[in-house]
Amino acid sequence: MGFFDEPFDLTTAAEGRVEGIAKVTGGGKYAAEYKVNGLCHAVLVGSTVAAGTILNINTNNAKQVAGVLGIITHLQKPLVPGMANEEKIKEARFGLPIFHTDKIYFKGQPIALVIAETLEDATYAASLVTAEYKEDTKIVDFNGALASVSLTPAGKDRGDIAALNNAAQTIEAEYNIKAEVHNPMEMHATIAEWIADDKLKLFDKNQGVNNVQRTFAKLFNIPVDNIEVISEFVGGGFGSGLRVWPHALACIMAAKLVKRPVKLMLTRPQMFHSVGYRPASWQKIKLGANADGKFVGIHHQAKNGTSFYENFNEGITRVTRLIYHFDNLKAEAATVPLNLSTPTWMRGPGDCTGDFAIESAIDELSYKLNIDPIDLRMKNLALAKHPDSGLPWSTNYINECIEKGAQMINWKDRKATHSQNVNGDWSIGYGMAVGAWNAGRGTASAGIQMQKDGTLTVQTAMTDIGTGTGISMQNIAHESTGISKSKIKIELGNSNLPPAPSQGGSNGLSSIGGAVVAAVAALKLKLAAYAASQNEAYKNATAADILMSDNGISFKTANNQFISFTSLWEKNKLAILEVEASSGPGTERQKYAFCSSAAHFCKVRVNRKTGKVKIERLVTVSDGGKIISEKAAANQMSGAAVGGIGMALMEEQATDERLGTLVGNDFAGYHFPVNADAPIIEVAFINKPDPNINPQGSKGLGEVGIIGTAAAIANAIYNATGKRLRDLPITPDKVLLG
Amino acid sequence: MLGALAFIPRGVKAFYEEVKNFIVPQKEQLPLTVSINKKSYAIKADTRTTLLDLLREDLNLTGAKKGCDHGQCGACTVHIDGERVLSCLTLAAMVPGKEVTTIEGLANGDKLHPMQEAFIECDGFQCGYCTPGQIMSAVACVKEGHTKSVAEIKEFMSGNLCRCGAYNGIVESIQKVAAK
Numbered sequence: 012m013g014f015f016d017e018p019f020d021l022t023t024a025a026e027g028r029v030e031g032i033a034k035v036t037g038g039g040k041y042a043a044e045y046k047v048n049g050l051c052h053a054v055l056v057g058s059t060v061a062a063g064t065i066l067n068i069n070t071n072n073a074k075q076v077a078g079v080l081g082i083i084t085h086l087q088k089p090l091v092p093g094m095a096n097e098e099k100i101k102e103a104r105f106g107l108p109i110f111h112t113d114k115i116y117f118k119g120q121p122i123a124l125v126i127a128e129t130l131e132d133a134t135y136a137a138s139l140v141t142a143e144y145k146e147d148t149k150i151v152d153f154n155g156a157l158a159s160v161s162l163t164p165a166g167k168d169r170g171d172i173a174a175l176n177n178a179a180q181t182i183e184a185e186y187n188i189k190a191e192v193h194n195p196m197e198m199h200a201t202i203a204e205w206i207a208d209d210k211l212k213l214f215d216k217n218q219g220v221n222n223v224q225r226t227f228a229k230l231f232n233i234p235v236d237n238i239e240v241i242s243e244f245v246g247g248g249f250g251s252g253l254r255v256w257p258h259a260l261a262c263i264m265a266a267k268l269v270k271r272p273v274k275l276m277l278t279r280p281q282m283f284h285s286v287g288y289r290p291a292s293w294q295k296i297k298l299g300a301n302a303d304g305k306f307v308g309i310h311h312q313a314k315n316g317t318s319f320y321e322n323f324n325e326g327i328t329r330v331t332r333l334i335y336h337f338d339n340l341k342a343e344a345a346t347v348p349l350n351l352s353t354p355t356w357m358r359g360p361g362d363c364t365g366d367f368a369i370e371s372a373i374d375e376l377s378y379k380l381n382i383d384p385i386d387l388r389m390k391n392l393a394l395a396k397h398p399d400s401g402l403p404w405s406t407n408y409i410n411e412c413i414e415k416g417a418q419m420i421n422w423k424d425r426k427a428t429h430s431q432n433v434n435g436d437w438s439i440g441y442g443m444a445v446g447a448w449n450a451g452r453g454t455a456s457a458g459i460q461m462q463k464d465g466t467l468t469v470q471t472a473m474t475d476i477g478t479g480t481g482i483s484m485q486n487i488a489h490e491s492t493g494i495s496k497s498k499i500k501i502e503l504g505n506s507n508l509p510p511a512p513s514q515g516g517s518n519g520l521s522s523i524g525g526a527v528v529a530a531v532a533a534l535k536l537k538l539a540a541y542a543a544s545q546n547e548a549y550k551n552a553t554a555a556d557i558l559m560s561d562n563g564i565s566f567k568t569a570n571n572q573f574i575s576f577t578s579l580w581e582k583n584k585l586a587i588l589e590v591e592a593s594s595g596p597g598t599e600r601q602k603y604a605f606c607s608s609a610a611h612f613c614k615v616r617v618n619r620k621t622g623k624v625k626i627e628r629l630v631t632v633s634d635g636g637k638i639i640s641e642k643a644a645a646n647q648m649s650g651a652a653v654g655g656i657g658m659a660l661m662e663e664q665a666t667d668e669r670l671g672t673l674v675g676n677d678f679a680g681y682h683f684p685v686n687a688d689a690p691i692i693e694v695a696f697i698n699k700p701d702p703n704i705n706p707q708g709s710k711g712l713g714e715v716g717i718i719g720t721a722a723a724i725a726n727a728i729y730n731a732t733g734k735r736l737r738d739l740p741i742t743p744d745k746v747l748l749g
Numbered sequence: 750m751l752g753a754l755a756f757i758p759r760g761v762k763a764f765y766e767e768v769k770n771f772i773v774p775q776k777e778q779l780p781l782t783v784s785i786n787k788k789s790y791a792i793k794a795d796t797r798t799t800l801l802d803l804l805r806e807d808l809n810l811t812g813a814k815k816g817c818d819h820g821q822c823g824a825c826t827v828h829i830d831g832e833r834v835l836s837c838l839t840l841a842a843m844v845p846g847k848e849v850t851t852i853e854g855l856a857n858g859d860k861l862h863p864m865q866e867a868f869i870e871c872d873g874f875q876c877g878y879c880t881p882g883q884i885m886s887a888v889a890c891v892k893e894g895h896t897k898s899v900a901e902i903k904e905f906m907s908g909n910l911c912r913c914g915a916y917n918g919i920v921e922s923i924q925k926v927a928a929k
Contacts, residue, residue, distance in 0.1 A: 027869035034877030037812020037852035044811035246878030477876030653914025678821035685907040
């Protein structure tokens, strides 16, 4: 039995991540931490109303503060060519046209930026900026606004859901999930420096340096290569760094205005309305099955909140078309504009939300049918092909995830009726749910620099937001070259390095892995070409023929014709050998469908007097293809499970309709799990390579870790208490009143 | 009586808002000598400067992280005279005469502190942003003796938030060091 057949056990751990020392010593530099000569500080001033028009802004008092260098408002600002007029603003699709409008769309919307010598000066001066507004009617309550928009079809219907009328059992229910906020521990920050009139250097927190580069090249009408974006250490993202947000533009404008490098770090309260969030959602599910448990069909309706200046559709019903086979399916969706900032993708976007409703409904149906929830799922999984596209799955081991998870949590200990589960004031329950995610791959590039001593530096522009991209690149480079890990350095998160897509949607490793493999092949060919000058045998060698080691190259055959790197370097008078290669998806995407999947199992204790829910055990088994870095992958999955606990039990961005404001927009008001809120998460992998997705056979994991967790918890609470709670988060009041 | 209580704070606030319109207070700078990681710094600090901003903005000791600036997340945890303290809730002017230790001062030269070693080995982080604070708290947690069970470690480490949810590895790291 392999290591990962057992619940995750860190005690067998050996080596750590490539950036481990930098992270434990405080040496790693995050966006706001670079020392830049002449640096000054900028602080944003937010609107105090939620809807309306700015009549005037008073900056006189702020200007009197010693150390203030400049103030930007929509009335006084440096030119941004890409936002020069209404038409260009529309074309730019940048989202909030910061400092280019007098319209107020949400409370906290930046109306001014104060730049000063020190953070204290800037903060104080910002507090002195005032404005007068013409206030308009505002609406921030999602549930109150729901009825005002009507649903439209989300994808093609399948069959006819009228068939549900003949189902032996049906469930028809509504599900509400409050808005959640990413809140990575590092607050978004930018240091902007204009090196020349048309040359910009940015230290920025984001999940894709090339995306940042492209966005600002367009806005400032300068060549992409004139912008350098450095994001070597990124303190978490969860989706909040996939877009380029207004504060980064504000910082660049400030640097233009004061002709000095400027730092802008959002405050934690500003984080709640500046960099997106998972919007509040409403769903209605009608699900039916025959008496034997075979699903007849599903009708899935969903609405999510958005802003008044942009439309954001979460894609909540997408997952309905992914996991199970439904002969009859109808999906509808709508977005509900509110006086809030624009939401964005947050870990497991759409699927995480939709899956909660589907997996809750299936659980409910299982009790009605008197079929074990596992058996009901097993009967209906779409294991052969993608139910929508009809393409065969390249690999899909969701059934094995379920089997393994059931074993790990001792599913047989579960009692089917809640009255059997009482233990003093506590009720004990078991629940499970599954999740899946379309596994993608983008085109990425990687470079390798090789030294005479066999040392490799593998490079990419891709960021590592904490997922373990660096250690995984090192592992792949080690596997494909045979060179010791200690001799492989990784450089990433810089736009001067070979380009790569943003790190999101569980696509990071799937994309960059192939690029590393391709770069290694290019390196082998280059080495063979030099070797051919010493040994004719290398003349027609292919990359597949060549073996590398710490000391030199050889053939894989018995007569291996070994040549040391030292002699190769000396004979050919080499300094550093450099290669770069790209790799991306191909025709396999026309032949196969790809998905990652996971099964989540939960054991809860629910206090019947206080409504407290204690997660006693949480088991997550996933199919992410081949696991490249076991510790980092397990960390991803346990971390996602912790996020799922937050979604299920505590995360909620409350709003106040009267004031039009967010409520509790800091860590005292917005709770996500602390250490004591989570048990030791038990993680396992199926760990079978997908032969078609990419050379290393790994499918992304980041999303599936959280898709289904909340439903598993809610289903366990039902098993414990008999209370079917369909609104998240399940706070103690809901447990008591439910 | 209740009406009066409600009136006073509102009155004070209104008065302050009024005053702000014609008096903009000037900043004050204090000469301070502070000892950080056994090194003495003679500096002039703004009276409003927190220890966290002094470290990060003035002394380029960016190991202590700003995660909330409100004492709600623990990312800025340092040791003052050996006790774990939130540097964002501590003014720079409060630390003269005390010994401040930050993550940069935890290792002994090139030799990592056992807790730093354990965090690497147990993968007790993902993005690494909360990590310096976690490690400073973890060192104190072991010293305080709050390591008798997983539940006790979790309770006494709950002032340090980790959004990546790397709590498995954090607990394991502490158990490892406590067992030594």
